[in-house]
Every structure is written in structure tokens, then in C-alpha cells.
Amino acid sequence: MPFTHDILLLGRGLAGVALSETLAARSLRVCVIDAPQEGRASWVAAGVVNPIVLRRTVPSWRASELLAIAGPFYREMQHRYETPLWHPLPLAEIFPTAQEAGLWQLRMRDEEMARMMGTGPLNDAGLLRLPQPYGHGVVLRAAWLDTKALLRAHRDRWLAEGRLIERVLGPDEIREHDGGVEVAGLSAPMLVHCSGPFAQVKGLLPVRGEGLTVRMRGLSLGVMAHRGVFIVPLGDDRYRVGSTFAWDNVWSGPTEEGKRYLLDKMQRIWSGEIEMVEHWAGVRPAAQDRRPILGRITQRQAVLNGLGSRGALLAPWCAAHLADHLIDGKPLDSEVGCARFA
Numbered sequence: 001m002p003f004t005h006d007i008l009l010l011g012r013g014l015a016g017v018a019l020s021e022t023l024a025a026r027s028l029r030v031c032v033i034d035a036p037q038e039g040r041a042s043w044v045a046a047g048v049v050n051p052i053v054l055r056r057t058v059p060s061w062r063a064s065e066l067l068a069i070a071g072p073f074y075r076e077m078q079h080r081y082e083t084p085l086w087h088p089l090p091l092a093e094i095f096p097t098a099q100e101a102g103l104w105q106l107r108m109r110d111e112e113m114a115r116m117m118g119t120g121p122l123n124d125a126g127l128l129r130l131p132q133p134y135g136h137g138v139v140l141r142a143a144w145l146d147t148k149a150l151l152r153a154h155r156d157r158w159l160a161e162g163r164l165i166e167r168v169l170g171p172d173e174i175r176e177h178d179g180g181v182e183v184a185g186l187s188a189p190m191l192v193h194c195s196g197p198f199a200q201v202k203g204l205l206p207v208r209g210e211g212l213t214v215r216m217r218g219l220s221l222g223v224m225a226h227r228g229v230f231i232v233p234l235g236d237d238r239y240r241v242g243s244t245f246a247w248d249n250v251w252s253g254p255t256e257e258g259k260r261y262l263l264d265k266m267q268r269i270w271s272g273e274i275e276m277v278e279h280w281a282g283v284r285p286a287a288q289d290r291r292p293i294l295g296r297i298t299q300r301q302a303v304l305n306g307l308g309s310r311g312a313l314l315a316p317w318c319a320a321h322l323a324d325h326l327i328d329g330k331p332l333d334s335e336v337g338c339a340r341f342a
């Protein structure tokens with residue numbers, strides 16, 4: 001029997017979008033099966049692309065390599081879907097102490113760090129309205145990815161072209177045999193699970209995150225800022241503020257505790273009115289060792305997961321790396337191979 005497709009994907013968050021586009025660009029016949037479910041990460045992601053671990057002032061894992069792939073990938077998506085998605089925007093790290101300010105200066109002596117960060121100050125009227133007795137540092141190679149716009153644009157196109165099937169797929173609906181996989185009347189030599197926090201993948205550690213969309217009239221912040229929480233300007237006096245991290249009760253949805261935590265952080269730096277627009281929650285598909293989880297889980301099934309709290313930065317690299325492995329037979333980087341949790 002000929003296959004209906006070259007590859008099937010389950011799940012269409014950032015992982016599924018990046019992989020479907022990467023594989024389609026290699027002229028493969030791809031079909032995605034997805035049903036948007038409560039708690040999915042990509043729909044609520046703040047979309048901050050930040051190559052620095054601000055807590056420790058060090059580059060995030062493979063930051064330069066990932067950035068070099070993420071920027072061109074999202075610019076290509078923007079072009080393909082004729083929708084603004086990728087917004088390079090400096091990120092101001094407002095120092096909580098003089099010690100942090102000193103550490104920033106010190107870290108800038110490192111060549112890789114110096115390419116990604118600066119001392120500012122940024123000339124932004126909104127930023128000057130936020131108290132900063134110890135000043136701020138600048139993450140230069142930061143960006144904001146409009147994940148909702150990307151998911152919407154991808155959905156519209158892939159549905160219209162019959163390459164997206166919107167339904168929940170139960171685990172017993174997947175039939176694997178020597179030659180390939182059959183699901184929901186479709187068949188292919190390979191199925192890739194991109195099901196995020198919903199997956200039963202070894203090594204996965206789901207983490208709840210909450211965030212707010214608020215209106216702060218008079219702030220007029222034109223850059224992203226971080227002071228305990230990220231503040232992302234959306235225009236029209238609206239901002240995304242996030243996020244929290246919780247390892248228990250991860251599927252609870254938005255909580256009063258999460259809202260209070262975020263509002264408290266904001267009230268410490270903005271004395272004007274904070275009008276609530278939306279309170280959202282989702283579950284990050286983190287890995288126990290904070291690395292992506294990629295590779296074959298059976299002969300005919302593979303996984304792309306573990307994007308954690310940096311899905312926007314990681315997804316394009318992971319998609320390209322997994323495609324190289326599955327299609328061209330290139331070896332998987334041992335740091336990301338799912339075999340490490342076997």
C-alpha cells in the first residue's frame with residue numbers, strides 16, 4: 001500500500017509548527033493532527049526570545065547557535081504568511097542591586113556575552129518611568145515572537161490545504177507496523193509526537209506558568225523590560241506580564257496566587273493604575289535536565305519535546321536537527337537525544 005504522506009505529526013504548538021514547516025520546505029508530504037487543548041503552552045507563551053539566563057547572567061544553552069537559526073526561520077514565516085510575527089526588540093534588565101549591575105559589567109568581558117548584551121542606557125521614555133536606582137543592562141539580541149499570530153496563520157493555511165486535521169488522537173489509535181504508522185485513516189513511514197506537556201515522554205517535567213495581559217496607561221514602554229517578571233509591550237497601552245513557575249498542580253489553570261504574585265511584582269515598579277485585561281495559564285513541557293528531547297522512541301515513531309521555557313528560541317533549531325536525523329540519517333546530538341532518559 002502506498003503511504004498517504006511522508007511524515008505525520010501529532011501536535012501543533014511551536015514544536016509542531018516549526019517541524020511541519022521545516023519538513024514541508026524539504027518537499028515532504030506532511031500532515032499534522034492537533035486539537036487545541038486547555039493548558040497548551042504555545043498559545044499562552046509570552047513569546048520573549050532572550051538568549052541570556054538573567055538569574056545567572058550567562059548565555060542560555062547554545063544561545064548563539066540557536067539565535068542564528070531562529071531569526072531567519074521566523075523572518076521566513078513572516079514572509080510566507082505575510083503577517084508580522086518577529087519583532088527584534090531590546091530587553092532592559094533592571095538591576096535589583098548594585099552587585100547585579102557590577103556582575104553585568106564583568107560578564108561583558110566574555111566575547112560571546114559581549115555580542116549579546118550592552119550597558120545601555122536605552123533611550124526609551126517608558127523605561128525611564130520605571131524606577132532603577134542601579135540602572136539597567138541591555139540584552140541586544142532579544143526579540144518578541146507573536147506566537148498567537150504564528151499559530152493562527154499556520155492553522156489557516158494548513159487547514160485550507162488539507163494538511164491539518166483537528167481532532168484529539170487517542171494513544172490506541174496509533175497502529176505501528178514494520179513498514180510504517182497508520183492513524184486516523186492516514187499512513188506514513190514515520191509519526192513524530194510534538195504533543196508538548198500532554199505527552200507521556202520519559203524525562204518530561206511539566207511546569208505551570210501564568211501571565212497577565214494588563215493595560216498601563218501613561219507608561220509608553222517601547223522596549224521589553226525585566227525586573228523579576230518580563231514586561232512585553234503590545235501597543236495600545238497593553239502589556240504582557242509574566243510568568244510564574246509552579247511544579248505542583250500543573251493543570252490547575254489560572255490561580256489567584258499567580259495573579260497576586262504578578263501584580264505585586266508590577267506594583268513595585270509601576271505606581272500608576274494596572275488594569276487587568278486577561279489572566280492566562282499554560283503548562284511548559286520542560287525536561288528534567290532542561291534540554292530538548294528529540295529522537296526515535298520506536299522504529300516508526302519519534303518525538304520533539306522538552307522545549308521548556310525557551311520554546312521560541314529552541315523550536316527552529318530542534319526542528320532542523322530532528323529533520324537532519326530522521327530524513328538524512330545524521331547523528332543526534334547526545335545532549336538532546338531522548339535515549340538519555342531510557
Ligand SMILES: Cc1cc2nc3c(=O)[nH]c(=O)nc-3n(C[C@H](O)[C@H](O)[C@H](O)COP(=O)(O)OP(=O)(O)OC[C@H]3O[C@@H](n4cnc5c(N)ncnc54)[C@H](O)[C@@H]3O)c2cc1C
Binds near residue numbers: 037047308
Ligand atoms: C505562561 C507561559 C509563558 C511562556 N513564555 C515563553 C516565552 O516568553 N518565551 C518562550 O520562548 N517560551 C515561553 N514559554 C514556553 C513555550 O510556551 C513552550 O516552550 C512551547 O510553547 C512548547 O511548545 P510545544 O509545541 O512543545 O507544546 P504546546 O504548545 O503545548 O503544543 C502541543 C500541542 O499538541 C496538542 N496535542 C497534544 N496531545 C494531543 C492529542 N493526543 N491529540 C491532538 N492534539 C494533541 C495540544 O493540544 C497542543 O496544541 C511559556 C510557557 C508558558 C506556559
